[in-house]
Amino acid sequence: MSDAAPAHTLAHPILTDDYATEWMGLRVLDLGEGTATVATTLRREMLNGFGIAHGGMLFAIADSAFALACNPHSPDEDQASSITVAAGVDVNFLAPAHEGERITAVAARRAHAGRSGIYDVQVFACPDGHPHTPAEPGRLVAEFRGRSRTIPRR
Amino acid sequence: MSDAAPAHTLAHPILTDDYATEWMGLRVLDLGEGTATVATTLRREMLNGFGIAHGGMLFAIADSAFALACNPHSPDEDQASSITVAAGVDVNFLAPAHEGERITAVAARRAHAGRSGIYDVQVFACPDGHPHTPAEPGRLVAEFRGRSRTIPRR
Amino acid sequence: MSDAAPAHTLAHPILTDDYATEWMGLRVLDLGEGTATVATTLRREMLNGFGIAHGGMLFAIADSAFALACNPHSPDEDQASSITVAAGVDVNFLAPAHEGERITAVAARRAHAGRSGIYDVQVFACPDGHPHTPAEPGRLVAEFRGRSRTIPRR
Amino acid sequence: MSDAAPAHTLAHPILTDDYATEWMGLRVLDLGEGTATVATTLRREMLNGFGIAHGGMLFAIADSAFALACNPHSPDEDQASSITVAAGVDVNFLAPAHEGERITAVAARRAHAGRSGIYDVQVFACPDGHPHTPAEPGRLVAEFRGRSRTIPRR
Numbered sequence: 041m042s043d044a045a046p047a048h049t050l051a052h053p054i055l056t057d058d059y060a061t062e063w064m065g066l067r068v069l070d071l072g073e074g075t076a077t078v079a080t081t082l083r084r085e086m087l088n089g090f091g092i093a094h095g096g097m098l099f100a101i102a103d104s105a106f107a108l109a110c111n112p113h114s115p116d117e118d119q120a121s122s123i124t125v126a127a128g129v130d131v132n133f134l135a136p137a138h139e140g141e142r143i144t145a146v147a148a149r150r151a152h153a154g155r156s157g158i159y160d161v162q163v164f165a166c167p168d169g170h171p172h173t174p175a176e177p178g179r180l181v182a183e184f185r186g187r188s189r190t191i192p193r194r
Numbered sequence: 195m196s197d198a199a200p201a202h203t204l205a206h207p208i209l210t211d212d213y214a215t216e217w218m219g220l221r222v223l224d225l226g227e228g229t230a231t232v233a234t235t236l237r238r239e240m241l242n243g244f245g246i247a248h249g250g251m252l253f254a255i256a257d258s259a260f261a262l263a264c265n266p267h268s269p270d271e272d273q274a275s276s277i278t279v280a281a282g283v284d285v286n287f288l289a290p291a292h293e294g295e296r297i298t299a300v301a302a303r304r305a306h307a308g309r310s311g312i313y314d315v316q317v318f319a320c321p322d323g324h325p326h327t328p329a330e331p332g333r334l335v336a337e338f339r340g341r342s343r344t345i346p347r348r
Numbered sequence: 349m350s351d352a353a354p355a356h357t358l359a360h361p362i363l364t365d366d367y368a369t370e371w372m373g374l375r376v377l378d379l380g381e382g383t384a385t386v387a388t389t390l391r392r393e394m395l396n397g398f399g400i401a402h403g404g405m406l407f408a409i410a411d412s413a414f415a416l417a418c419n420p421h422s423p424d425e426d427q428a429s430s431i432t433v434a435a436g437v438d439v440n441f442l443a444p445a446h447e448g449e450r451i452t453a454v455a456a457r458r459a460h461a462g463r464s465g466i467y468d469v470q471v472f473a474c475p476d477g478h479p480h481t482p483a484e485p486g487r488l489v490a491e492f493r494g495r496s497r498t499i500p501r502r
Numbered sequence: 503m504s505d506a507a508p509a510h511t512l513a514h515p516i517l518t519d520d521y522a523t524e525w526m527g528l529r530v531l532d533l534g535e536g537t538a539t540v541a542t543t544l545r546r547e548m549l550n551g552f553g554i555a556h557g558g559m560l561f562a563i564a565d566s567a568f569a570l571a572c573n574p575h576s577p578d579e580d581q582a583s584s585i586t587v588a589a590g591v592d593v594n595f596l597a598p599a600h601e602g603e604r605i606t607a608v609a610a611r612r613a614h615a616g617r618s619g620i621y622d623v624q625v626f627a628c629p630d631g632h633p634h635t636p637a638e639p640g641r642l643v644a645e646f647r648g649r650s651r652t653i654p655r656r
Contacts, residue, residue: 058243060251088261089212095280096257097214100250107242125287126249127464128495130438130592130647132282134615151642153596156435158645180613183620185592185647187436281618282649284438284493284592288461305488307442310589312491334459337466339438339493341590366551368559396569397520403588404562405522411558415550434557436594441587 052076052113054123061104064097068108074149074159076108081168082141092136093143093165093181099131102145102161102184109147109159110188120193124157127189135181137165144177150185157188206230206267208277215258218251222262228303228313230262235322236295246290247297247319247335253285256299256315256338263301263313264342274347278311281343289335291319298331304339311342360384360421362431369412372405376416382457382467384416389476390449400444401451401473401489407439410453410469410492417455417467418496428501432465435497443489445473452485458493465496514538514575516585523566526559530570536611536621538570543630544603554598555605555627555643561593564607564623564646571609571621572650582655586619589651597643599627606639612647619650 050068055061064086070077078101086097103126110124137143147161166178204222209215218240224231232255240251257280264278291297301315320332358376363369372394378385386409394405411434418432445451455469474486511529526548532539540563548559565588572586599605609623628640 054243056243057241057245058248059238059241060248061242063239084213085217087211087213088215088258089208089210090277090279091211094212094214094254094257095283096250096254099253099257099283100248103248103250103253104242123244125244128284128286128436129249129253130282130284132613132620132649133280134613134618134620151594151596151645156596158594158596183613187594282590286459286466286495288459288464288466305440305442305491310442312440312442337459341440362551364551365549365553366556367546367549368556369550371547392521393525395519395521396523396566397516397518398585398587399519402520402522402562402565403591404558404565407561407565407591408556408558411556411561412550431552433552434595436592437557437561438590438592440590 052108053115054107054111060100064101064104066101066104071108071113074109076105076147077144078105078108079142079144082137082139082143084139087139092138095133098133098137098143098163098182099129099184101143102131102147102163102182103129103186105145105147105161106159106184106186106188109149110157122190123193124188124190126186128187129184131182131184133182135179137181140168141165142168142170142178146177155190159186159188160184161186206262207269208261208265214254218255218258220255220258225262225267228263230259230301231298232259232262233296233298236291236293236297238293241293246292249287252287252291252297252317252336253338255297256285256301256317256336257283257340259299259301259315260313260338260340263303264311276344277347278342278344280340282341283338285336285338287336289333291335294322295319296322296332300331309344313340313342314338315340360416361423362415362419368408372409372412374409374412379416379421382417384413384455385452386413386416387450387452390445390447390451392447395447400446403441406441406445406451406471406490407492409451410439410455410471410490411437411494413453413455413469414467414492414494417457418465430498431501432496432498434494436495437492439490439492441490443487445489448476449473450476450486454485463498467494467496468492469494514570515577516569516573522562526563526566528563528566533570533575536571538567538609539606540567540570541604541606544599544601544605546601549601554600557595560595560599560605560625560644561646563605564593564609564625564644565591565648567607567609567623568621568646568648571611572619584652585655586650586652588648590649591646593644593646595644597641599643602630603627604630604640608639617652621648621650622646623648
């Protein structure tokens with residue numbers, strides 16, 4: 041991890057035993073009402089045979105940001121009886137990302153009606169060690185639009 | 195791996211140094227003209243905090259099948275100068291998948307025009323050890339529709 | 349309308365007072381369990397400024413086929429208390445269609461779980477007067493994937 | 503048309519002979535670099551059998567706004583040799599719209615790379631006669647994400 045990368049990670053109840061997010065090394069940089077920002081560094085196990093980020097790995101990073109944005113980080117009693125999951129996603133891959141780059145995914149709620157929601161997640165890549173600020177997250181590599189559905193917790 | 199699971203894996207040029215596909219433990223069960231079938235077993239690192247398959251991991255399995263279907267497995271000289279990548283995907287998650295289940299992704303070309311293509315990938319889950327045949331791949335857990343774009347190899 | 353075009357149209361309860369479908373001149377050629385086929389001829393009011401079919405009009409033809417496929421044509425008492433509507437659609441436009449061409453939309457259910465469904469609609473164009481059979485609907489101009497949701501009738 | 507509705511419409515080269523947009527009665531309220539706002543009033547021919555706006559008609563309104571946003575309104579010589587068309591769209595329908603309501607579609611470019619672009623179009627409905635301002639376009643009824651492709655003019 042570069043000196044420029046934020047080392048902290050915020051707590052969120054859905055991250056307990058989230059082994060995929062842990063495997064990806066995601067750090068939670070920011071959480072708000074319907075928003076979340078996560079970041080990680082692109083490792084070799086996240087590359088495809090063309091030597092660039094596997095689309096599924098960029099998707100997985102965005103999907104974790106989406107889940108963090110659409111589930112409350114401090115659920116009240118009412119919210120604790122349900123979970124919000126991805127019903128579907130439309131994603132566009134705009135540019136390749138490379139090993140060692142820092143990937144940042146910024147999720148924000150766009151619309152909400154009843155138990156359905158729409159969240160946009162933008163995925164950015166920037167060279168590791170590059171000064172990284174929320175205002176300059178790097179170049180846009182994917183646009184992810186998630187459709188959420190709130191369902192009873194089993 | 196269960197006795198019922200196919201142990202073999204087919205060769206495809208894009209799998210060389212595809213570290214993500216290797217990490218997922220994907221076996222290539224079938225390759226045809228515009229088609230591919232892959233399978234793996236759902237490991238703990240592929241689960242989210244709800245104790246079910248992380249959407250990004252199901253997506254990544256489907257995305258590898260998509261890449262295998264839209265790049266030729268025996269490219270001629272003309273084809274060797276280009277690669278086909280995912281421009282975008284629309285995915286619907288239909289049911290959860292669980293640790294230890296066998297995940298099968300079946301990709302097939304649906305339409306093709308110039309340098310663009312549309313591929314459908316169906317993702318199935320079935321209990322590990324369950325007799326597994328192409329005709330009975332398990333229950334449908336995701337429908338993935340990929341948009342491909344053929345570009346010059348750098 | 350050419351001699352080759354089917355003149356008949358089938359009845360379906362949701363077509364009563366469906367003024368948009370009437371305006372489009374849609375004929376219902378076939379209805380089945382989760383399937384529907386409609387056709388019309390592309391008129392001047394369906395063209396955009398590039399002199400080809402307006403994407404919205406091709407979409408509207410497909411959307412009517414989708415609605416016919418996901419609502420029962422002979423609803424039982426239980427079904428009569430709910431309606432099924434489009435929650436969303438992903439559509440790919442593959443080729444242009446021209447004034448006077450016959451447009452056929454073929455809808456089929458692909459997946460169904462609880463109150464949600466996925467339907468694929470293929471949109472074809474063929475020169476008017478061209479012998480037209482279900483087996484040869486013309487060239488593929490759009491691929492439409494609809495996400496349905498069943499809700500209580502108001 | 504209500505007194506509150508803007509009566510003016512702006513000129514754009516792609517609107518010449520755009521018979522579908524003319525049929526929909528679209529007024530062009532605003533045009534910018536990669537942006538466009540259009541509005542119309544929902545007529546009976548735009549309704550489906552459930553007595554609400556036909557999804558295809560809401561889509562068509564949004565699609566016209568998309569086309570106006572992704573084609574330059576004052577093309578230079580270089581731009582005049584190409585056109586930008588919809589390669590595909592993902593749309594989510596969020597709420598019904600009713601006869602006589604004013605429908606406003608606001609399109610904006612979200613990303614652009616080479617000959618491909620992503621545009622978001624938000625579709626709003628508000629009661630006719632309701633004071634209508636850009637800041638208060640009404641309730642959100644659809645979210646449309648268009649994928650554009652620039653191709654040579656034939």
